Amino acid sequence: xxxxxxxxxxxxxxxxxxxxxxxxxxxxxxxxxxxxxxxxxxxxxxxxxxxxxxxxxxxxxxxxxxxxxxxxxxxxxxxxxxxxxxxxxxxxxxxxxxxx
Amino acid sequence: xxxxxxxxxxxxxxxxxxxxxxxxxxxxxxxxxxxxxxxxxxxxxxxxxxxxxxxxxxxxxxxxxxxxxxxxxxxxxxxxxxxxxxxxxxxxxxxxxxxxxxxxxxxxxxxxxxxxxxxxxxxxxxxxxxxxxxxxxxxxxxxxxxxxxxxxxxxxxxxxxxxxxxxxxxxxxxxxxxxxxxxxxxxxxxxxxxxxxxxxxxxxxxxxxxxxxxxxxxxxxxxxxxxxxxxxxxxxxxxxxxxxxxxx
Numbered sequence: 001x002x003x004x005x006x007x008x009x010x011x012x013x014x015x016x017x018x019x020x021x022x023x024x025x026x027x028x029x030x031x032x033x034x035x036x037x038x039x040x041x042x043x044x045x046x047x048x049x050x051x052x053x054x055x056x057x058x059x060x061x062x063x064x065x066x067x068x069x070x071x072x073x074x075x076x077x078x079x080x081x082x083x084x085x086x087x088x089x090x091x092x093x094x095x096x097x098x099x100x
Numbered sequence: 101x102x103x104x105x106x107x108x109x110x111x112x113x114x115x116x117x118x119x120x121x122x123x124x125x126x127x128x129x130x131x132x133x134x135x136x137x138x139x140x141x142x143x144x145x146x147x148x149x150x151x152x153x154x155x156x157x158x159x160x161x162x163x164x165x166x167x168x169x170x171x172x173x174x175x176x177x178x179x180x181x182x183x184x185x186x187x188x189x190x191x192x193x194x195x196x197x198x199x200x201x202x203x204x205x206x207x208x209x210x211x212x213x214x215x216x217x218x219x220x221x222x223x224x225x226x227x228x229x230x231x232x233x234x235x236x237x238x239x240x241x242x243x244x245x246x247x248x249x250x251x252x253x254x255x256x257x258x259x260x261x262x263x264x265x266x267x268x269x270x271x272x273x274x275x276x277x278x279x280x281x282x283x284x285x286x287x288x289x290x291x292x293x294x295x296x297x298x299x300x301x302x303x304x305x306x307x308x309x310x311x312x313x314x315x316x317x318x319x320x321x322x323x324x325x326x327x328x329x330x331x332x333x334x335x336x337x338x339x340x341x342x343x344x345x346x347x348x
Contacts, residue, residue, distance in 0.1 A: 006218050007211075016208040023200050023335075027193065030340035038344075042336040050329045057211045057325045059318075064149060067156055074160035078167045082174065089175050 005062035015056045022049045136313040148315050155319045159326050166330050169282050173337060176274050182345075183271020187264075189342030190256065191279075192247065196339035199243050200331060206236035207328045214321040217304070217314035226304040226317070233324065234297045237290055244287055251276070279338055286334060289327045296320050 026045045034041065055061040060071055134144050141147040177184045213229035255263035258277045266272060300320055303309065309317055 006215065009212070009215070012208060012211045012215070016204065019204045019207075020201065023197065023204065026336050026340065027197050030193075030336065030343040033344040038341075042340060046333050046336055049332045053207060053325050053329050053332070057207050058322055063152070067153055070153060070156040070160060074156075074163040077160070078163055081164070081167055082171055085171055086174065086178075089178065 005059065007056065007059075007062075011056065015052050018052055019049050022052075134312060136308075144312055148318070151315045151319055152322070155322045159322060162326060166282075166285065169278065169285065170333065170337075173278050173282070176271075176278065177341075180268065180271035180274065183268030184275050185342040185345040186266045186268050187272035187275035187342070188338060188340070189345045190254075191339045191342075192250070193339050193343065195243055195247055196335050199240050200335045202236050202240050202243070203328045203331050206233050206240070207325050209233045209236060210321050210324045213300075214314070214317050217309035217317040218311060220311035223304050223307050223309075226309060227301050230297055230301045230304060234294055234301070237294050237297070241287060241290055241294075244283065251280075282334055282338070286327065286330050289330070293320075293324055293327055296323065 022045050026042055029041045029045070030038065032038075054071065060067060063071075137144055137147060141150065209229050209232040213226060213233060216226040216229050251257050255261050256272070256276050258273045258280065262269075262273050262276070264272045297320070300317060303316060
């Protein structure tokens, strides 16, 4: 139950610090040419930051199981939308005579 | 006030029909309860849980709302990878990073606003955190205004007056269409957020929130943090992909 739990202020400061470090890292990494790895690093940092916000600032860490399921479902739907659409776009032209 | 079950047609005002069967332990208003407890909930905890869950359901729809734009970005970027890099290199990374920091800071002050209500601190300290969050949100929007203004003066706004002197004008125009749609929708959410914060501050001033009732602050906090998360993804995807791009 999210309503009951009061997180200590120090934890919020810690998360804030981690988010700021993540921002600095992502800016720094962007100036280094790592080829395709740039995208991976950028998205990995962004996902980590989002997870920290969701778990601690949005109290999901201390929420009911039902809240966990609902919150996670958002990303499951997102994944389905991306998966199916990109599977279409990426596979175009694989078979001769199909649209590119 | 309990009508119980009956086969006879219900008379009286709609919405006043009780679905409590005989023997239900609740007997209406005969015992004292929290003034903020709506009568269709058992207790404050259940009410708070329902509100939080409802907000999460709304946020799931918001994820899909923004998700469509992120998907459009993914599709077009996969078609024009270099053109997107060239277009992105024209964005001001300093302003973008500054705004990211501002929003993360505002998430911290929002978390403290929720905490102040949660621990039943005085209305004054609740208001301070809410107003701080508003100031940071407004700062973000002011910076965004100057960024948009810059695009208008340099003709990088998609449309008939779009001018691009790089190698990939068509891809750049698509990039800037997405830029304005995504940051515009995000900015709209920020403006709505500021409206919600104003309402929260007024409620807090009236002393509405304490450790037994702070759901509006909690739920508004969820919204605010969600908008922050959207920016956490927008910033690298829009501002940072062209940092090592070299024309030619």
